[in-house]
Amino acid sequence: MRGGGLYARFLVSLVLAVLAVLAVVAVVLHRQEVMRREVLDLGRESMHALAFDRLAERSEAAAVELAGSLVNPLYYFDLDTIGSLLRAGLKQPDVAYALVYDNTGAVIHDGSRDIRTYGQVMDDPMAFEVVTARAPHIQASNDVLDVAVPLYIGDERLGGLRVGYSLASVVADEQRASDGMGQRLVAIGQRHAGWIATLMAGLVLLAVGLGMLVQRTLVRPVRELADAARQIEGGNFVAEMPDSRRSDEVGDLVRAFGRMRDSIARHDRDMRRMAYTDALTGLGNRLAFRESLDRRLMELHGASRQLALLFADIDDFKRVNDTLGHDAGDEVLVQFANRISETVDRLGGDGAVLARFGGDEFVILVESDADAADGIREVAGHLAETLVAELSRPIVVAGRQVFLGTSIGVTVFPDDAVGATMLMKNGDIAMYQAKVAGKNCHRFYSRAMDQAVERRVRMEQDLRGAWERGELSLAYQPVYRLQDRRLVGAEALLRWQHPEHGAVAPSVFIDVAEQSGLIETIGPQVLRAACADAMQWRRDFPGCDVFVSVNVSPRQLRNGDLAALVDHVLSTTGLPAAGLHIELTETAVIGDEVRVSSLLARLRDAGVKVWLDDFGTGFSGLSHLRRVPVDGVKIDRSFIADVLRDPDDLALTTAIIAMAHSLGITVVAEGVEKEGQYDVLRERGCDLAQGYWLGHPMTGQDFRGLLG
Template sequence: MASTSRRTGGSFAMRLLLLIAVPMIGVSVLAYQRIRAENDLAADALELAEDARVQRATAEVYGPAQIEQIALQGLAAIDEMEVPRDLVVAIAGVDFETLYNANRVKLDAALDALAVSESPRIRASSNLADQLSFVRGELNAQRTQSESFRAMPDEIRHVFTKLDDILADRGGTVALSDVVSATTSGTTADRAKLLALSQVLENVGERGTALLEALLDRGPASARGILEANARLDLSIENFESLLDDAEVARLTDVTSLLKEPPAALTDALAGVPLSEQIDANYIQTSAGAVLDQIDFLDALEVYSNDFHDGVVRALDDQAVAAESAAFRTTLLLAATLAVSLAMLLFLTLSTLRPLRRLTRRAATISDGGFDVAPLPLHGPNDVRTLTKSMNDMMVTLHHVDHGISELAGGATNSLHDDLPGPIGVSLRQSFERLEDTNSKLQASQQLASAIVEQAADAIWTIDADGLITTANDASVALVGLHADDQVGQPLHRFLPRYDGEVTVEGPTGESARLLVASSDIDAGHEPLTTVIARDISERTRYEERLAYQAHHDALTGLPNRFALLERLSARPAGAAVAVMFIDLDGFKSVNDTQGHLAGDQLLTEVGKRLTSHVRPGDFVARLGGDEFVVIINDYASVAHVVSFGYRLIQEVEQPFGDGDNVFALSASVGVAAFDNGLADADLTPLDAIRCADNAVYEAKRRGRGRVELFDARLRESIVQSAEVEIALRQAVRNDELELHLQPVLDIERNTFSSAEALVRWNRPGHGMVPPGDFIPIAERSSLIFEIGRWVILESCKTLKRWADEDPSRTQKIAVNIAGSHLIDGNLAADLDAALLLTGADPTRLEFELTETQLMHDVERARDVLERVRSRGVTVAIDDFGTGYSSMAYLRQLPIDTLKIDRSFVSNVTEDGFDSTVIDALLTIGHALGLSVVAEGIECAEQLAYLASKGCDRAQGYHLARPAPIADAEALMWPHGQHDPLEQLLNI
């Protein structure tokens, strides 16, 4: 009977297997092959279409990127040569700045499109967005540098090289993404075309870079670069054409026809001559034209590239749709076949469903812990009966296991081997042994934890619910001065005021200690306990205090610094009177220059001590930096008292200073800003208050130094007016409101006007002619003096060039006044070169005038700049000579050609009791140094006659000629009638 059951069961299993396997295997194999082929075709086409879209977005970046690189590098090279940008536009005929502004938005839009162009398949393993974000950050930095005329060609080239690497990587995506071999005819050809077009775009960029290098650096290297880049581009175009049909070649030819061969002037192997040293206008125009042709070709190639990529994408999308449709139909056929087979399977398996459901219910009972149940009857096919029997045997075994576990839990281990099955019994006995081993390890771990607590560097206590110490480690002994055993039972608050945060305690030796305390509750099982940990942070606290002191104090003098000053002003109560005194030392630079910086530091320290010793206890002294100090006066009686106190501080500073064997003195200027009702009432911040006092001290220096000036309504109005004048003056420079006037200078020996001094005038709309004294000082306090100086130099050069063109016999010179800041902090030599290059004027007809004071600010820098100026042929004159502080040694060191005696000496010539010693000495000094001497301020014939008798070379003043527009001055310098100017002037 058992044998029959086995045969029956075996027959049922075989029939079921055959009925399911035969139709499913046959249909599935055929359908799978067809579906796989169609899906492979669709996936390959879609994948290539994705890559083509990415490559299209990449291609759209090439053109704008190349154009912006050309524009930015061109601008950077121009700025590096310190030549005006509009001059290069006039010479080369290419406006890099306009090209940059027109292309910038287009490049940003193309980069945005590229950043989001990649499909999820590519993006998962690509960091394109991060790469573009990084490169765009560097690109924006170069744009900002270019707008401030500080960009460097190498840095710009470096940024676009990074971008080119990213684009080249994106352009190569088509080849790298070919993870599935293409066996169809369409996709393989499209892949080759896309890759070839990518090579064309990349080589176009290299050709543009080579043309730009030729524009910026003429030489054999740039010539070779153009030839090599042109050859690579021709080869890549030829490779691309070989993959196209006739119609596609014709469209490509329309584009490549715009590609012009580089002019021979760019590819001749000439000796390398940097553009900054030799400018060939024809060469610049030729190379600039080649760059512009390159840009036109880039625009046409971009349009062709977009059309070509769009066509490839459309064809691939159509191919993918067709393949997916065929795969879908095959899938429907396979699903129908499988549905029929499953229906047959369901029908044949119903005979086994009931026994299986009984087994399922019995398994649920076992999972709920029900072991005392009757065995299941053996029904159904052979496999089901075997499974049922196994379930019954498992029930018996689990019943014995449950009994053994109960015994183990109760501690009765001796009977485990009697009641449990062999392997199960062995397993439970091994579990019991591991439990005993775990208990032993736990005890050892507790002992280790106790040892760690004892050896810890932090003090550790445990306290009970009443706050009494239950345990203490060795580290706590140093804090409380009691042995750990003696601390047990003591209240912890006896040693610590609180159990969390920072506390200060007195140690057993009487020294204070700063502790960081933390506590936490622990579960001890029988009673609640709290662990308290205290760490000694005294050293760290002292270090933080030192840092806080350094952050608020000046390292040299020990006085509070700017940060502390602002804090003190901010902390003043609302409505409380406060006065800010800004103290600036007069002549401190001369101490550094003559005595050395060590003496200067000692002097600043001494000044800080003097100021501190003379203020009231509630007042405040701070050093802002350099030779600037600030004193805060609280609760003053009146503003007059504050001003009087300022004069007392000046007197204290003026007391002599001693440095070894040397004794020297200096003075100070003080600016006062007083606020009777506090800063809030005046609607000012602490920084505003300091600025008010700073403006007042500037006024004190302007009015003669060594004095106290109060920031009042008058000064505030003056500052506002100065600000308005500065704004209007900025517009005046741009709106061509400035005028150049000339004051002729008489050559006494030749009786002719040999030169003229250039003077700037401002014809302000609605105000008329603004006196120079009203706007020149304002310009000198800002960068406007640089713009005005460049304008005067350029206009003077234009006038000299016009004189030479109209009459080559005119050899008169024009003298230009140069501001001290333009000499020391500006770029005077570059501005001169730009004006000479733009106008073609003869530099030997130009003279620069500077005062002694301006030259003495930085003698080394002044000498260097003036030597560069004189190397161009320009002469140099010292204006207002005799009123400054220059010595004979300095005059011999400086490259100068002319001395101009100040009008203050000339005006005394006609007075009774006049002493000619000073004028005689000045003339003697000038002639002894081989310099030409000019007397300024000639107001009458007697003064002119006297200076002529003393051998003065030239004369200037209202008696000879007043400053006048250029046309009027020219009429005086070259009169139509013939007469002797000196004879006429002497007889007036």
């Protein structure tokens, strides 16, 4: 009995010890499970916030960069270039869609070849904030991160860029990471739970020690990982990680977390490089340059140093893309960038900064001490002169020599401006004045340039309503048939007699009308007046069948309602369709052959003749004539001028006539100013001609005298 009592007490004690151990184990396991869930939730939240913030930052930077490259193409409504840029953007990881829209929310381009959504108004739940955004704007739904960037040129808002990034990969990565971490934590918890239960079954003290061991080997590393995750979330990619020399699952988890930190840091560096570097030339981009300029101006305020800003724009670069293709255009940009970089390294000094501002525009910062022997203007002027000379040398692309010039505008801090925005504006104005001065040169900014811009704005204001006030009128230059020198038609030319400044050159005010959009109002008025005059000639001179040709600007062509306008004018004036010829510039047609071909087909089906003006200046080749339906081509006067003394121009003119005739196309020669030119063109079989030797532009009344 005594032994049984002791055994019972032993059993009771053992049972109590087991129960105590089990209770302790239960408590420890419960706390471990709670801690596992907390760590898993914290890790999931940290990874989600980090991944989403990085995607938003990367998406915004990429969208802003793409938007910068879209400003000029959107301003000139260059749908090919917009499409190329959007398609390049769509190839980027996670990009679900990329849209360019106008200020009403209508889609201009969606990156597809046929622009399936062109003209459609965006009506999704996020569209209102996209259209009304005045700065980069980010929205998100469950499936997509939407980044909208408005496009400005100066203070004028052209529309915007909208890029959608799919969140599917982010969600999937988060889920995989969360699942992996959960599985690791469960495995670790299970393994250590068995260990704790075994040790604590023997001794409570050992259980306490085991608890301390768990605290040290499991809980503390996980907490340290959580702390590191919060630091990484805050952008500290060099956060110290727990000791990873352990060979167990916790060590694997720590090392995996370390690799994830390194991967995120590497992607962050890549994103920053993409955000601040031009992908084509490897130079800094607009964003990087603006930050450098702002930082440099802050350093220079109050200091005795000066800074010069050079804006360099390639002259007639669009011609390269139109004639040789965008791949050749990219090669030209790379070669230009290399030449500029070499020159800036040689002459710009240690503090020089070079960036590609977008398209064919480069910008350079040079700095000089105020008390230096060579002032900043002398340094900048010498650099600009050298750049103009270097960049005027021919470039070999696709086996052909390409001759291009560069117009450079120079502005100086603090003489011209003390803020970055005004400094860049002044540089742009100076560059524009260099182009006005004949291109391939440089100009320093001056207050007078602001006055020139102001005059241009005043000219635009004066041009509004000029037709109604009777200041605009039409002159007619006769067109003759070469075979028998018979008058067959006239080209309508617009003239402006300003009440204060007198006659304004058409090359000046038509450019203003085109850029301001006034051509969309003036163009239909010119068409209506020319058709009315031509119909009056037919009434006054029975049997007269002379035609009138009217020039149509690229902007009118892009609007798409030209065919309807022509139908309306012909019906209201009564002029037969055969009595009207529409003249289009070659570069305007080449810019959008598919849409233009459809439009021109409608005009030709109605009986209106379509002529391609200034043929040869676009360097497009006659191959385009097979795809664009035209009735005639007008050989540019630059070829006719040297046809008597330049064998190459004569051979080219002869080839154009022969090849056009083989396609059934009429050939018109412009700028015939000598009898010898007339005779040569007639011998070569040219159909029609116009020029000062045949007749100067004249009033409608004087032209009536030719008909009588």
